[in-house]
Amino acid sequence: MYSKEVLEHFKNPRNQGQIDNPDVIGQVGNPVCGDVMKIYLKINQNSKDINKSKIEDIKFETLGCAAAIACSSVVTENTKGKTLEAALKINKDLILKKLGGLPLPKVHCSMLALEGLEKAIKEYLAKH
Amino acid sequence: MKQIYFDNAATTPVDKEVLKAMEPYFLVEFGNASSIHNFGQRAEAAILKSKDIIADFLKCQAQEIIFTSGATESNNTVLKSVFVDFKGHLITTLFEHPAILETAKYLSQNGVDVTFIKPEKNGLIDSQKVLKAIKKETRLISIMYVNNEIGTIQPIGKIGKELVEINKKRENPVLFHTDAVQAMYFLPMQIDRLRVDFMSISGHKIYGPKGMGLLYIKDGLKLKPLLHGGHQENGARAGTYNVPGIVGLGKAVELLSKAEHQKELIRIEKLGNYLIEKVMELEGVSLNGDPQNKLPYNSNFLFKNVEGESLLLKLDLAGIACSTGSACASGSLSASHVLLAIGIPHEEAHGSLRISLGKMNDKSDIDYFLEILSKSLTELRSFSPFK
Numbered sequence: 020m021y022s023k024e025v026l027e028h029f030k031n032p033r034n035q036g037q038i039d040n041p042d043v044i045g046q047v048g049n050p051v052c053g054d055v056m057k058i059y060l061k062i063n064q065n066s067k068d069i070n071k072s073k074i075e076d077i078k079f080e081t082l083g084c085a086a087a088i089a090c091s092s093v094v095t096e097n098t099k100g101k102t103l104e105a106a107l108k109i110n111k112d113l114i115l116k117k118l119g120g121l122p123l124p125k126v127h128c129s130m131l132a133l134e135g136l137e138k139a140i141k142e143y144l145a146k147h
Numbered sequence: 148m149k150q151i152y153f154d155n156a157a158t159t160p161v162d163k164e165v166l167k168a169m170e171p172y173f174l175v176e177f178g179n180a181s182s183i184h185n186f187g188q189r190a191e192a193a194i195l196k197s198k199d200i201i202a203d204f205l206k207c208q209a210q211e212i213i214f215t216s217g218a219t220e221s222n223n224t225v226l227k228s229v230f231v232d233f234k235g236h237l238i239t240t241l242f243e244h245p246a247i248l249e250t251a252k253y254l255s256q257n258g259v260d261v262t263f264i265k266p267e268k269n270g271l272i273d274s275q276k277v278l279k280a281i282k283k284e285t286r287l288i289s290i291m292y293v294n295n296e297i298g299t300i301q302p303i304g305k306i307g308k309e310l311v312e313i314n315k316k317r318e319n320p321v322l323f324h325t326d327a328v329q330a331m332y333f334l335p336m337q338i339d340r341l342r343v344d345f346m347s348i349s350g351h352k353i354y355g356p357k358g359m360g361l362l363y364i365k366d367g368l369k370l371k372p373l374l375h376g377g378h379q380e381n382g383a384r385a386g387t388y389n390v391p392g393i394v395g396l397g398k399a400v401e402l403l404s405k406a407e408h409q410k411e412l413i414r415i416e417k418l419g420n421y422l423i424e425k426v427m428e429l430e431g432v433s434l435n436g437d438p439q440n441k442l443p444y445n446s447n448f449l450f451k452n453v454e455g456e457s458l459l460l461k462l463d464l465a466g467i468a469c470s471t472g473s474a475c476a477s478g479s480l481s482a483s484h485v486l487l488a489i490g491i492p493h494e495e496a497h498g499s500l501r502i503s504l505g506k507m508n509d510k511s512d513i514d515y516f517l518e519i520l521s522k523s524l525t526e527l528r529s530f531s532p533f534k
Binding site for chain 1: 452453454456457460464482492493494497529530531532533
């Protein structure tokens with residue numbers, strides 16, 4: 020039911036783990052639904068334009084199904100080194116494309132990973 | 148890579164002897180059992196022989212058995228026939244197989260009064276709660292013999308016995324049905340012990356063919372057919388007899404009455420107990436259902452801070468096939484209705500794994516599984532935000 024890309028990310032997730040002293044953390048989902056994602060960000064602040072600050076490091080921790088883990092992995096892989104404004108432009112379609120598609124009931128996992136990223140970035144922007 | 152099959156409650160392979168018994172009925176003895184000519188007569192004789200074998204095993208009469216396409220059809224036939232007018236009261240449980248649960252919901256939506264008994268935390272139905280739910284309008288009680296997800300054994304014989312007494316005082320007796328699919332391979336099945344009026348059995352859970360089942364209907368009771376058509380099964384179930392399937396089911400049941408089968412049950416019981424003992428030594432694990440009242444061959448574990456589908460896939464990548472009641476694996480988004488019914492909270496129910504053992508398994512399979520399981524739990528827990 021899963022594509023080889025999903026299985027590959029599930030077997031070898033990128034950027035899995037924690038960041039010591041992160042600038043911000045975004046947590047989404049809840050254990051009742053079965054999926055919880057936590058995104059850690061280390062940001063190199065751009066003092067002229069905060070939106071152009073770069074994601075220096077990003078890591079995730081996920082309790083969830085294979086799709087949830089693979090989506091977390093792809094989201095982090097595609098945002099590391101990007102500016103905050105560029106990272107916010109990443110959408111569900113890109114994640115699904117990178118994963119070679121997801122079974123229909125699993126598409127929400129890709130949304131959840133993006134929500135985690137967005138929550139972390141927006142919180143950072145609100146603080147700075 | 149090693150391939151281990153730990154999902155025998157989902158389906159079993161066909162036994163070689165069963166396949167051998169079926170083979171002639173595809174190519175040589177292909178006659179329609181309803182035909183008058185010799186081909187038909189030989190097919191009919193094969194059906195009667197199968198019925199005799201099964202009747203002998205269930206300790207019932209051959210004419211009390213009709214063949215169906217499986218337990219889903221058997222279950223549907225009983226419920227939809229007893230409530231054909233969408234009136235009256237049905238008692239069943241919250242943790243039945245979907246073939247009962249969904250049929251009961253369908254009846255309920257169309258006017259039948261349905262009581263769903265909640266199982267106790269230990270995975271057992273309290274027989275007193277069932278009997279207390281009986282009303283004047285009650286027509287049928289339907290309770291599974293063994294729960295498919297957690298392996299707990301329900302007190303069918305006890306309910307059956309008390310119902311006989313209750314019915315003596317009633318004008319319209321309360322009928323009693325059991326979906327015995329998960330029990331057939333392992334437990335005593337004599338009708339006079341269970342005292343049921345109807346019983347559903349499936350072929351592919353007992354090393355018989357898929358698409359083949361039966362329904363026991365107590366002598367004197369009549370059910371409306373689910374399928375209308377020809378006069379097969381004395382009008383109780385239309386459709387050309389599936390002769391190879393019927394012969395296969397008969398053979399599968401015959402094997403259950405052999406002495407080797409009792410030896411095999413003792414062998415896999417030991418394996419099952421070994422598995423439970425070893426898994427319970429791991430951290431953050433619990434066993435669902437009362438260990439004293441469950442089949443040792445079918446065990447459902449909860450793992451803390453692990454999602455069931457992830458665990459299932461990790462094991463599958465190492466060649467081990469098992470199952471999970473996790474919502475994420477089933478396509479729906481709510482957790483297993485069985486685990487929720489026995490009071491497991493949603494957040495814990497997502498971390499379930501079912502191991503169901505069978506003929507093909509030995510101790511080395513379990514040792515390999517334990518090694519992979521332990522590694523997978525460590526890895527998946529390291530991914531989790533909860534430590």
